[in-house]
Amino acid sequence: MVYRKQVKIKGQKYWYLFHTVRSGDKYLKKSKYIGKELPKNIEEIEKDFLEEVKMEKQEVSKEIRELAETLHPYERKILPFLKDNKSLKELVKASKMQEIEVMRALQWLENKNILLIKKELKEVISLGSNGKLYLQEGLPEKRFLKAIDKIADIKQIQEEASLSKDEINVCLGLLRKKLAIEIQEGMNIKITEQGKKILQKPSFEELFLKQLPLESKHLTQEQKYAF
Structure with missing residues (x-):
């Protein structure tokens, strides 16, 4: 009126x-x-x-109808969820679509000027190739300690724990610093009581690997220490 x-x-x-x-x-x-x-x-x-x-x-309605006819099924499916869900993760959960499907739908809708995608750069800590290996097989220092049966020479430990020379050298320095081993004559290694205690519970580093990926800005003090 x-x-x-x-x-x-x-x-x-x-x-x-x-x-x-x-x-x-x-x-x-x-x-x-x-x-x-x-x-x-x-x-x-x-x-x-x-x-x-x-x-x-009428012109607006016509434009909307014509635009609707050009929408891909992914675009049609995601549109109802855009009002209440803002992030990619929220949209995937609400729509029950695959992440790649949601990403494609959003990109196509942006190309048609239906929405605007806001990209946010985040620093994320994730597992590298060594991290994935250590998560599966255990940290080198833990494998080193497990390979010691009372007293063992360095070659036996290297073979038993499947460690490289570089990993052996790092383990020696790290475990001596933690008072977990004693180095005797002939490069024979003895595990200490402290070393046995280390074997009984997961370290900060092991727990940290299991929690990845994580945004760096959300790290706790313990996680920063492990990192």
């Missing part, structure tokens, strides 16, 4: 025509400037304004 209203602008009063149009779940107010005085043919102007609004609405 078209209605007239005087609007005060910088001390002056002007006549406008207004009409409220529904667009989805929102209401948009259309306006038309008339002037300081109402003309004699105001009713005719109101009819013309109403026709303009209807024509505009």
Whole structure:
């Protein structure tokens, strides 16, 4: 319904025509400037304004229909979830679609100017090739300690624990620092009581590997120590 209203602008009063149009779940107010005085043919102007609004609405509806016909099934499926879900993870969970399907749908919708994707750069700590190996087979220092049966020479430990020379050297320095081993004559290695205690529970590093991937900004002090 078209209605007239005087609007005060910088001390002056002007006549406008207004009409409220529904667009989805929102209401948009259309306006038309008339002037300081109402003309004699105001009713005719109101009819013309109403026709303009209807024509505009029909054009918009036509564009929406034409656009809808171009949508891929992935795009149609994800659209209802965009209102209440903002992140990629939330959309995947809500829509029960595969992550790659959601990513493609969002990219296609952005290409059609239906939405805008906001990309956020994050520093994420994830497992590398060594990390995956250590998570599966255990950290080198733990494998080193497990390979010691009371007393063992360095070659036996290397073979039993499947460690490289570099890993053996790192383990020797690390475990001596932790008082977990004693090095005797002939490079014979003895596990200490402290070393046995280390074997009984997971280390910070082992727990950290199991928690990856993690955003670096969310690391706790213990996780930073392990990292």
